[in-house]
Amino acid sequence: MSTFAVFGMTADVALAEARKITKTTKSSGLVGCPPLELTLTEWERAVADCAAAIMAGEKVKQLSQMFDAPQYAQQFMELARKTGKCRDLRIRAKCEITDAKGKPVINPKTNMPKIGWTDYSPDFSRVA
Structure with a gap:
């Protein structure tokens, strides 16, 4: 079963996400007037600014x-x-989610332990 993946943020992923969420219009500032279309250079500048904000943030994918x-x-x-440029790269493993006391968190609908991504750290104490 595949249980490990890399999470973080790279400049390419930030740019792709910025292209998805950046609008092509801006408000005209007047009530009742339609929004104004951005030119290609204005939109590219807005995408670059959004990508820089994503890279400076804490969100990881x-x-x-x-x-x-x-x-x-x-x-x-x-x-x-x-x-290329990247930040916060870490390995996460898909396993049972536990609370602060180390007991598994139970899903109330299924009465089974919740499964999710947790940060992976190699446990060298088991090596003999």
Whole structure:
């Protein structure tokens, strides 16, 4: 089962997200008047500003497909660092979510433990 993935933000992902959410119009400032269309250069400037804001923020996305072992996710992280600007790269594992006491969080509808992404840290105490 594939349970490891790389999360973070890269400049390419931020730019793609900025292109999706940046509007092509701006308010005319007058009540009852239709919004004004942005020119291509104005829109590109708005996209660049939005991408810079995304890169400066804290939001992260899943950057990689799911891997079977953490070393493959580590290799993906190394490649991502070499290819361009990135931030907050980390490996997460899909497993049971636990509370502060270490007990699994139970889904009230299914009475089963909740499954979600948690930060992965190698546990070297099991190595003999």
